[in-house]
Amino acid sequence: MRVTEVSARAFRLPLHRAWDGGVDRNDLVVVRVATDEGLVGTGFSWTPLIGARAVAALIADDLRPALLGRRADPSLWDELRWHLREAGTSGLTLMALAGVDIALWDLVARRAGLPLVELLGRRREEAECYGSGVNLDYPLPDLLEQVAGWVAAGHRAVKVKVGSPAVARDAERVEAVRDLVGADRLLMVDANQRWDVPGAVRALAVLEEFDPYFVEEPLPAGDLGAHVRLRARTRVPFAVGENLRTVEEFERFIDEGVCDVAQPNVVRVGGITPFMRIAESAARRSVPVAPHLLPELSGQLALCLPRVGMVEDIDRASLAALGALAVPSGVRLERGRVSADTGPGHGLVFSGGLAPVP
Template sequence: MTQHHTAPDAATAPTGTADAPRIRSLSTRLIRVPLLRPWGPDVRSISLIETVVRDDEGAEGFGFSWTPSIGAHAAQALLDHDIAAFAVGRSSDPEVLWPELWRHLHEAGSGGLTTIAMAGLDLALWDLSARRTSSGLVETLGGQRSRPEVYGSGVNLHYSLDELMAQAGRWVDAGFDAVKMKVGSPRLADDVERVSAVRDTIGPGRRLMIDANQRWNIDQAERALDALAEFDLAWIEEPLRADDLPAHVLLRERTTVPIALGENVHTRYRFDEFLRAGVVDVVQPNAVRVGGITAFREIAALAESFGVQVAPHLLLELSGQLAATFDSPTLVESVEDASFDALGVLAAPAPVRVHGSTLVITEHDGLGIRFAAAPSATATGPAGPPDPSPSTTKRMPR
């Protein structure tokens, strides 16, 4: 179904920077992608909202929003209606448009679905900007300044012990020097057994991170980390509910294990609160959940000002490119068999390659992330039925 939006007259439409073309249209497409390795009984697919933006000079940019479980239809609706109605006719400069759009949408929430939807437009505008000069994203952001390190990651709390050890063995065989596993089992003794088994499998020379995915309260986290610290942990990720800053302050006083968080923190202001409180050692912004590249760069700069490491969350093909623009090497997450390339949804070769534990940027224009016209896993998947109106477009009149 196609929908039409009438933009303001050219004489009255806000145009942002004087030399930036205006946005003429924004269209979306919902793609449901079954996971090769389910992330649990209730997470067997991910959802992508492909975004295509066109400017008034005829150039196109391609981006996406993303969610692993719920909210895809709501994010698409925000893009198709509120975001498109505001953006069409305005500047295509992402750094000009982002703060204006965020203020406009703030009544619907400062982050979460709001910023997830915003990312679809922001990524498409950065792609458009790079394509105008036949450049890749890294070049557009100032060039490559470091070579990111990739770590093996698994959504594996539901794996049997044998399956977990086999996965850890694959990470070793692949050449990863750092790996991450899930914790938060109903019985602490099971977590101890599983972490011990992975440490034995990867050996003492590799870094081991654990991720509780917000499963613990403060007392559970303290007990668990007391029991697990002996396995030489590089960090504990999301030990507590992500929006409970006071609990993180208490945990900082009770453990020496470095704390990582950020995949469920959605705004620069919230990251600032955690950084000022001194409770985080590694921040992990998800470039889609925070609203796109524009917001991600602000958060990364903020973390740098506090001397705190940034390790982007998921989205290897995008996170790897952003990490390559950092002044010092950083860790980039590669969840086993869950990259866009591994899932078979890309229309062209991936913009990054992984060699051992090293990420290499390939030659490409823009983001280098375009989805196939009919991916092998499109629209219908274990998560639910196809969207009855999977593709919509908002345009300004000619």
């Protein structure tokens, strides 16, 4: 099965409510890889706000020529990354490579007549998921309404944003959420890289009272040394990884003892191929993987991981919730659990009526 055509188009998905910092949309790059057997695989890349057209251009201008006539197989990943090296080996190049890699996995699964989960190797029928929102700027009543919705939906774990200029505001909000969800549910907090080391020490000393299951991205994501210094000054476990990109980066953070839960984003790391490598490496180090966002694909991957954490059920911002899908994917997030029955491939069929990125 050989590649005969590769296409990439960028589309805009307005959010139902803006995320912190004025993020009012997610952009989606839909990738299609056609073959001489008539099969077409679908992939995608994704980004809030920045870079969708650049990703599409990398695919059309640089990955397409490298793929035409080649075997349609995700084993090309390392070769394609090397091909893109002059544009960098991280960032936008990995996001472009993700769209192609996901499409190639879809193709291979379709050709085999298997759901992606079965092709990768299903390890479980369900995985736990947690309610999550980008809600630091929500007034407290709005935050509690959102969390109450997750509880009503059956979630046994929830995550809220912290990192307010005043620690007292974060403490008030986290205390109110803890009172709402009760002592038997997991409560996580996410600082989105807003603290420095002294600020994180002060904030976590206060927030420890509310028994956070983990703190996500307490510090600038790439500052390994700062995480090591903070590790010595708090007992709260760290979840990191949505802004790490490579197997080597994850291994460094885990080996230094500052990644208790790994959170790779399947697009940002370059696709399914490197995502599974990261998961295998983390499992060898006894660290669970909790995939970041994109639950329709992350949920499928979670069913195949050797050591799984939880899947992020982002409030009203899944591909389905944003109107990106033409038909249901077969991935179900119900009563705090995720399951998948997709038919051949990954089951993601994108709508033909999406608005292009201007």
